[in-house]
Amino acid sequence: MNFMESFVVSVGGSMINPSSVDVEYIKEFSKIIKSVDAPKIGIVVGGGQTARTYVNSMKNFTDNDFFLDEIGIMATRLNAKIVKSSIGKLELNIPEDVNEAVKQLLIEDRIVMGGTVPGHTTDTVSVLLAEAVGIKKVYNLTSVDRVYEDDPKKNPKAKAIETMNYKEAFSISLKSYTGAGSNQFMDSVALLIAMRSGIEINLMHGKDLNNFKNALKGEKFIGTKIRAD
Numbered sequence: 001m002n003f004m005e006s007f008v009v010s011v012g013g014s015m016i017n018p019s020s021v022d023v024e025y026i027k028e029f030s031k032i033i034k035s036v037d038a039p040k041i042g043i044v045v046g047g048g049q050t051a052r053t054y055v056n057s058m059k060n061f062t063d064n065d066f067f068l069d070e071i072g073i074m075a076t077r078l079n080a081k082i083v084k085s086s087i088g089k090l091e092l093n094i095p096e097d098v099n100e101a102v103k104q105l106l107i108e109d110r111i112v113m114g115g116t117v118p119g120h121t122t123d124t125v126s127v128l129l130a131e132a133v134g135i136k137k138v139y140n141l142t143s144v145d146r147v148y149e150d151d152p153k154k155n156p157k158a159k160a161i162e163t164m165n166y167k168e169a170f171s172i173s174l175k176s177y178t179g180a181g182s183n184q185f186m187d188s189v190a191l192l193i194a195m196r197s198g199i200e201i202n203l204m205h206g207k208d209l210n211n212f213k214n215a216l217k218g219e220k221f222i223g224t225k226i227r228a229d
Contacts, residue, residue: 034087046115
């Protein structure tokens with residue numbers, strides 16, 4: 001697949017590990033990544049059900065979000081290692097911070113990582129990685145097909161949004177934040193970083209990988225594009 005622009009893809013943990021590791025999904029995802037002719041690709045993987053299980057279990061013993069985030073980060077790195085194994089270069093460690101990821105990306109054309117530090121979701125990590133490398137496009141493969149004006153589970157008449165600016169996206173994201181392990185369409189901090197660096201975000205349901213391929217090729221896709229006015 002011809003694609004001359006570098007990009008970062010944030011893969012929601014619920015794609016990789018909805019209730020157990022989805023091996024077939026990982027195979028198909030890695031097949032796409034290996035077929036894309038792009039100079040550099042960064043892949044940031046979320047924690048999925050493993051992270052939620054451990055975070056919720058740990059809430060029985062602490063309400064400290066710092067430590068809840070820490071255990072969630074460990075889960076993201078487990079998922080990242082599995083995705084890394086499907087793409088290759090297993091001798092390289094999973095980067096534990098953005099600086100380490102940037103160094104790997106200077107040497108390799110594909111890198112995979114999970115979370116970094118408490119307070120930074122993998123959405124934030126993906127945008128920070130893009131910012132650090134000078135990449136201007138992030139694909140967010142998540143558990144919703146679009147951004148909606150309201151929660152479609154609570155309001156079936158909620159309107160889907162195809163294109164929006166950063167401030168509009170930030171406002172909606174902030175409303176849905178509930179602490180460690182919360183399930184926003186995208187982290188508010190990530191949106192602020194994207195805004196300051198002019199990084200375009202293309203959000204879509206991660207399970208529809210044909211839709212993801214359409215987006216990569218610059219074709220019409222089902223999702224929401226977040227960028228400056």
